[in-house]
Amino acid sequence: MYTEVLRSIEGIAIFPIMSLLVFVTFFTAMLIWASRLGPDRLAMFARMPLDTTDDRAVPSDQPSQGDSRDREAR
């Protein structure tokens, strides 16, 4: 059923070759672009998760309610 649909497409054999070329071209372009990115911009992107005021500071490494005995012992 579906194989007939695929077979009916004119010149379908060229598609995989074109796909591979798109793959290699895009990938090469991406590598070149990534290697030439400026350090300032990269640093700005990298800081994005930290650039927020929404998270209330709740350090999980502080003694907590359930560890109160532990805290008292100190």
Add this chain to the structure above:
Amino acid sequence: MPPAVSAAPEPSLSPDAETFAYDNAVVRKFIVATAGWGIVAFLVGLTIALKLVFPGFLAFIPQLSYGRLRPLHTNAAIFAFAGNALFVGVYYSLQRLCKARMFSDKLSAIHFWGWQLIIVSAALTLPFGFTTSKEYAELEWPIDIAIALVWVTFGVNLIGTVLTRRVRHMYVSIWFYLATFITVALLHIVNSLELPVSFLKSYSVYAGVQDALVQWWYGHNAVAFFLTTPFLGIMYYFIPKAANRPVFSYRLSIVHFWALIFLYIWAGPHHLLYTALPDWAQSLGTAFSIMLIAPSWGGMVNGLLTLRGAWDRVREDPVLKFLVIGVTAYGMSTFEGPMMSLKSVNALTHYTDYVIGHVHLGALAWNGGLAFAMLYYILPRIYGTRLFSVRLANLHFWLASLGILAYSIPLYIGGITQSLMWREFGADGALRYPNFLETVVRIIPMYALRVVGGSLFMAGALVAIYNLYRTARSGVFEPDTVDRAPALAPVAGREHGWHRALEARPTQFAVLTFIAIAIGGFIEYVPTALIQSNVPTIAAVKPYTPLELEGRDLYIREGCVGCHSQMIRPIRAETERYGEYSKAGEFVYDHPFLWGSKRTGPDLQREGGKYPDSWHFLHMRTPASTSPGSIMPAYTWLYSSTLDDSHIEGKIITLRRLGVPYPAGYERQAQADLRAQAEKIATGLRTSGVEAAPDQEVIALIAYLQRLGTDIKNKPAATVASVEGGR
């Protein structure tokens, strides 16, 4: 979507800064679902692990038999536990990275409740034997449609949020989330193409080799794009947050993303090495699997090096501990995977419990580690409190870590031991262990140790849930977290570079991601579908008789494929043990294929004619009676249930539509043929002293088993006629 409220200008913000609120309510719902379904998944896993040690455990309930529970376990672990966990991560981090509330609260609610409904319907259908039998895609067609609709709802909400963001650059986590949405949609729809017979029964539109290729293109990439890419997005957000420092190399994360999504999609055929799949496709799968080490390890190194200078905090902070163990396990799994895709290694590990050890390292440590890290990070924050107990979290960490080791190591040892026994020859050139059971009995202690490991992991999860519950009780839930940011201004002038421009345009980005993942699938699949010579037709291979077809559907219902493969590899140890290796042309009428992926029991491809009908009759009622020491469960209900052949007409019509050459009008003859064949088998059984009725379900199963692999032993009628005519 609540409208953004204009707020009074603040010194640090531009005058047009808007006030908006992040939706924590949907995050909390997914947290509860992750914890609840996680326990269900672990409990079902523990149950089936116990069944391999004590085959009689809960054996009297058909719905709780090993074959039916195994897909429930895998589906619960992947889609219920890890699925809900990934939604926790996406809904929490996406809003904050976009500085925007989710696009639509209504879509968030539809997504959440729709997803839970799908999980419940899986729990209500799989134990009752409603399954397509394709691994991790077992759910029947109405649920498949629901999955597609709910997934699209998630996607619209995701893309809508990205489009309404207040930050120009899309952080790398969002790229991983977009790739997840697009690829899973494509994989699910393509692999689930099936033609319904009735409300809960369908046949895959693909057959045999093509079905196997599509299934493992899906199966492999379900791991890639459901269990890996969204969790990498989570890693890139939560490691910097928890360590309070930016990701080690953003440049590396860009290369990581594109390399991973380009390469992953090609690697599916490594699940089918040495099978009847065309050799070029197998080699392609292996080559891309090896290449995958580079981006995978790039990502792992990027995650771990983000902690440079903060390793002292890993000792103290349970969030970081779980993140570190998760990312480390990701590195181990992504090295192990490519090694297992080398043909020589694969010949040893495939079909064994080594693979089960491998996937649990990934599922428990990578997905579980990141999931619990997220829960420990997010919950105190949305409740405005501290984690109830760091000591309990540390206890959880050690229980989980030791549990993972106690689970995986015995299965690694058991898998290799069994595989070596399968392939060992004596000095006389014969198999050293010709009885498959000898190799099973040897590794039962490993199965018992695995139960210990699983129990430890589950105990840890229960401690975590208690800790999180107490944390929630000690705080006050904040359904909305308010934040402020200026609206996104239109870009004046030229964007800086094509990729930069792309990042600002999520739709184009999504289209490109789609092209990237479509390329691999296209190149793999199209030649197999197009070139008829890839699947040489064998004239002697004929469609199943109606009774055999019903028997095959019972085989699917009982999940026999979970323990028995039907694929003999062209390896001497296998052909000696099982017979002639499997040919692609033998499976052309198999909708779906039933090659399997694990041999807890022996391969059944050449089972037909190996034993008399009476042997099968006794074996399935009391397996140990014919095979002392067998851990196969007894299928007593096949003897008390009457075969339901009311759908046979529809089944024949459906299969003919899919290309199985049943003659026109045969559906009207099918039921009579079915009953005649059943009567013949029952009569034969009675002759050999076994009391059997023709309408028992087991009769149909015997008919199917006796047919398996026998076609190529028969000379095709045309050949016989021409030979005789030539005399």
